[in-house]
Amino acid sequence: DSGVTQTPKHLITATGQRVTLRCSPRSGDLSVYWYQQSLDQGLQFLIQYYNGEERAKGNILERFSAQQFPDLHSELNLSSLELGDSALYFCASSAGQGENSGANVLTFGAGSRLTVL
């Protein structure tokens, strides 16, 4: 157990629907990252939050949004789902926001597997 909790583990839904993925970071970590992993595109960084504020944005579609709450858990909302959104979605956490001089080690959750039919 990495200490990063993601729910649900598996999700099957239809095109056009909306889903919410949830992540609880490791205790003490202030940063949360969302990644999408698919067979054809590898690991794609979506977005990072630090202590409730958006810190960095990657290849996140406009149909997707995320937020980090005061208790530091985060949610990734995926709407108007398409077949191509089927993927593993990982949440990772780290202690800092990545701009200090030390290594920024990410701890990953086990992922949420989304299947869009």
Place this chain on the structure above:
Amino acid sequence: GEDVEQSLFLSVREGDSSVINCTYTDSSSTYLYWYKQEPGAGLQLLTYIFSNMDMKQDQRLTVLLNKKDKHLSLRIADTQTGDSAIYFCAVANAGNNRKLIWGLGTSLAVNP
């Protein structure tokens, strides 16, 4: 733009050494990481190296960094079937937020 490349597959025999290679483009990279992803699981940090180091050894793992060629390698000695996994190279740039650039991962198959 910044890029990290890895070969996609590697197959070795149990007991042999495995060498997984990674090349990157950003010469200002600071920290370079190796993560492992076992089937059905998330990624877990294996080791990392700071850019002012050439080598780091941790039990069966040896990381070599050639800054001139922008080449990073991970050597696993005495490879076991439990080492079968996908290995990701990730490189942190020196810019704002030390953004991580990820390779596509190398799938290591260990044959008995």
